[in-house]
Amino acid sequence: MRYSVRMLVVMSIDSLIVLSAIFIGAYLLYDVSGLWDNLLVVTAIVLVITHHIFAYIFKLYKGAWQYASTNELLRIFYAVTLTILVAAAVQLLFFDVLYARALTVTWMLHILLIGGTRFAWRLFRDHYMRPKKGLKRTLIIGAGAGGTLVARQLKGSPEAELRPVAYVDDDPTKQHLEILNVPVAGEIGDIQHVVEKYRIEHIVIAIPSMKREELQHIHEQCMETNIKPQIMPMLEDLINGKLEVSQIRDVQVEDLLGRDPVELDTEGIADTITGKVVLVTGAGGSIGSELCRQLCKFDPSEMILLGHGENSIYSIFMELKNTYTHITFDTEIADIQGKERMQDIMKKYRPDVVYHAAAHKHVPLMEKNPQEAVQNNVIGTRNVAEAADTTGVNTFVMISSDKAVNPTSVMGATKRIAEMVVQHLNRTSATRFVAVRFGNVLGSRGSVIPLFKRQIEGGGPVTVTHPEMTRYFMTIPEASRLVIQAGALAADGGEIFVLDMGEPVKIVDLARNLIRFSGFGEGDIGIEYTGMRPGEKMYEELLKDEEIEREQVYPKIHIGRTVNVNLNYLNYLLKDFHSIPVEGLKHELLNLASFKPEQEISLSEAR
The missing domain is CATH 3.40.50.720 (NAD(P)-binding Rossmann-like Domain)
Known part of the structure; x- marks a missing residue:
C-alpha cells in the first residue's frame, strides 16, 4: 500500500475512534440530549484536530503496525494525553466549564481503541497472514536482546522458513518464562534434552557478545545433536546496516579461531x-x-x-x-x-x-x-x-x-x-x-x-x-x-x-x-x-x-x-x-x- 493511501486510511480510522470515544464517554455519564450544544461539538472537533497534530508529532502514522511494541504504546499515551489536555483547556477558556469525567473516560477509551487497533493488526498478521506448515522447528540459543531480535524477525516475516519454538539461556531469571510466546526451556547445557523434547529441526545461536571459547562449547553441544547450528550476524554489522537479523548464516571455523576483537580508539x-x-x-x-x-x-x-x-x-x-x-x-x-x-x-x-x-x-x-x-x-x-x-x-x-x-x-x-x-x-x-x-x-x-x-x-x-x-x-x-x-x-x-x-x-x-x-x-x-x-x-x-x-x-x-x-x-x-x-x-x-x-x-x- 502506498504511503499516502495508508496515511489516509489510518487517519480516517483514528478520526472515527476519537469521535466514538468522546460520544461514548458523554453517553455513559450525562444526559446526551442536554449536551448537543456547541460544547460537545467543539470538543469533538478539537479532539480530532489535536489528535492528528500530536499523532504526526509523535510519528504514530509512520510506525509499521505489524511491529507494534511498547514503544509504540508509549507514543500513543503521550499523543492522547496531550490531546485531552488541549480539549480540557478549550472547554475552560471558551465555555468556562470542564467535563472532567467525560474527558477522563474519553482519554481511557481513546488509548484503548488506538492502541488496540495497532496490536490487533499485529496479532492478526502474525497468526493468520503467514503460512504455518512446513516451517522448521527452531531452537534459539540466547533469550536476550539478540535472541528476541531473531524470534521477532522470524515470527514477523512471511518469507521465514523457521518457526521459533524454544529458547535456552543460562540466565536463571529467564527460566520458565515466555518471550514473544516462546518458552525458555532450559539452560545452554540442556541443548540436547531440549532438542529431543521439542523435536527441534534447526538451531540458531543468538548471543552476539559471546566469546569464542563459549561459541566453541555451544557449537560442540549442537554438533552432538546432529544439527548444524547457524548464527545471527554481529551487532556491529546490524548497527552499520551491512546485514539484517534475518541473514542468519552457518557457523564458520573462522568464528571459532583467533581471539576476541580489540575495541578501536x-x-x-x-x-x-x-x-x-x-x-x-x-x-x-x-x-x-x-x-x-x-x-x-x-x-x-x-x-x-x-x-x-x-x-x-x-x-x-x-x-x-x-x-x-x-x-x-x-x-x-x-x-x-x-x-x-x-x-x-x-x-x-x-x-x-x-x-x-x-x-x-x-x-x-x-x-x-x-x-x-x-x-x-x-x-x-x-x-x-x-x-x-x-x-x-x-x-x-x-x-x-x-x-x-x-x-x-x-x-x-x-x-x-x-x-x-x-x-x-x-x-x-x-x-x-x-x-x-x-x-x-x-x-x-x-x-x-x-x-x-x-x-x-x-x-x-x-x-x-x-x-x-x-x-x-x-x-x-x-x-x-x-x-x-x-x-x-x-x-x-x-x-x-x-x-x-x-x-x-x-x-x-x-x-x-x-x-x-x-x-x-x-x-x-x-x-x-x-x-x-x-x-x-x-x-x-x-x-x-x-x-x-x-x-x-x-x-x-x-x-x-x-x-x-x-x-x-x-x-x-x-x-x-x-x-x-x-x-x-x-x-x-x-x-x-x-x-x-x-x-x-x-x-x-x-x-
Whole structure:
C-alpha cells in the first residue's frame, strides 16, 4: 500500500475512534440530549484536530503496525494525553466549564481503541497472514536482546522458513518464562534434552557478545545433536546496516579461531584518517581490499587504490565507489618495484597516510624465488617508503608478518629486512614509519583454510605438514583494524606493533574442525602428514626477546623496541643480490635478518 493511501486510511480510522470515544464517554455519564450544544461539538472537533497534530508529532502514522511494541504504546499515551489536555483547556477558556469525567473516560477509551487497533493488526498478521506448515522447528540459543531480535524477525516475516519454538539461556531469571510466546526451556547445557523434547529441526545461536571459547562449547553441544547450528550476524554489522537479523548464516571455523576483537580508539583513528588523503598499496589483495573498506568508515577525503592486478583493483574500486559516494577514489595500476613510478604517484597525490600491503607472502614459492622476494618485499618496500619520505607523507604503515621473527624462510627474512629498511628511514625522515605484525589471516589468498576446504570437497585427504605444527590466526577484518589502529598509535615512528593473538592453534586441529564442519565424521575424510616444507617453522613467534616491551601500548596490542640495522651489510646485499646464487642468497638473507644490536658483521664476513 502506498504511503499516502495508508496515511489516509489510518487517519480516517483514528478520526472515527476519537469521535466514538468522546460520544461514548458523554453517553455513559450525562444526559446526551442536554449536551448537543456547541460544547460537545467543539470538543469533538478539537479532539480530532489535536489528535492528528500530536499523532504526526509523535510519528504514530509512520510506525509499521505489524511491529507494534511498547514503544509504540508509549507514543500513543503521550499523543492522547496531550490531546485531552488541549480539549480540557478549550472547554475552560471558551465555555468556562470542564467535563472532567467525560474527558477522563474519553482519554481511557481513546488509548484503548488506538492502541488496540495497532496490536490487533499485529496479532492478526502474525497468526493468520503467514503460512504455518512446513516451517522448521527452531531452537534459539540466547533469550536476550539478540535472541528476541531473531524470534521477532522470524515470527514477523512471511518469507521465514523457521518457526521459533524454544529458547535456552543460562540466565536463571529467564527460566520458565515466555518471550514473544516462546518458552525458555532450559539452560545452554540442556541443548540436547531440549532438542529431543521439542523435536527441534534447526538451531540458531543468538548471543552476539559471546566469546569464542563459549561459541566453541555451544557449537560442540549442537554438533552432538546432529544439527548444524547457524548464527545471527554481529551487532556491529546490524548497527552499520551491512546485514539484517534475518541473514542468519552457518557457523564458520573462522568464528571459532583467533581471539576476541580489540575495541578501536575511533577518535584517535578519526584524527589520523578523516578528511585526509590515504594511499593503499596492494589494494586489490585480501588484506589490502579489507583495509580499504575499514578506512572508508572514517571518511577520508580521497583514497588511492594502488595495485599490480587490474581486475582486483577494478573490483574493489567499483565496490567502494558505489558504497561511499562522498569519497573520491583514484586507481593506479603500478608495480612497487618501479622506483620512479612510486615517486611519480606520491608526487601526484601527496597522501597524508600510506598503508603498504603489497608483498609476496607465500613461503614455499619464495624459497624457490629468493631474488623476486628481495625485489618485491625489500626493494619494493624501500621504493614506496622513500617516495613517502620525499613527498612528506605524515605516517607510513607497513604490514609485516610473524614470520619476520627469528626467520627460517626467505619470505620471513625479506619481511624482517623490510622492517629494518623502514625503521632506519624513520631515523632520518620527518615521516613516521611503523610496522605491524600479525599471524596467519583466515580466508586470505594462499591461506590454509581454502586449501583444506577444496581437499574436503574432493573427498580428501586433508594434507597437514606435521602433527605438532601450530600457528596464530586472526580474521581479515581484525587484521585490517589492527593496521589502522597502529597508524593512529604511531608516536615518534620506528615502532613494531604486535597484536596479542591469544593461544596458537594446531593445524591438525583446524583440519579436524573443518572436516566436522563439513558434515563428515573422522573416518570419512582422512588426514595425511606430508612433512615440513623448506623454510617452515614448527612454531611462530611475534616478538624477539630483545624487542619485547612488557607493557601493552593499547589493550591487546604490544609494541616492539627499535633495533639497530647493519646498514653496510644491507646496502651490499641489495646492490649485489642478483649475482648471488640461490642457496647463497638464502643464507645471506637469513644472516642479515637475524642481526642483533650487539652484533657487528663486517663487509668481508658478509661476502
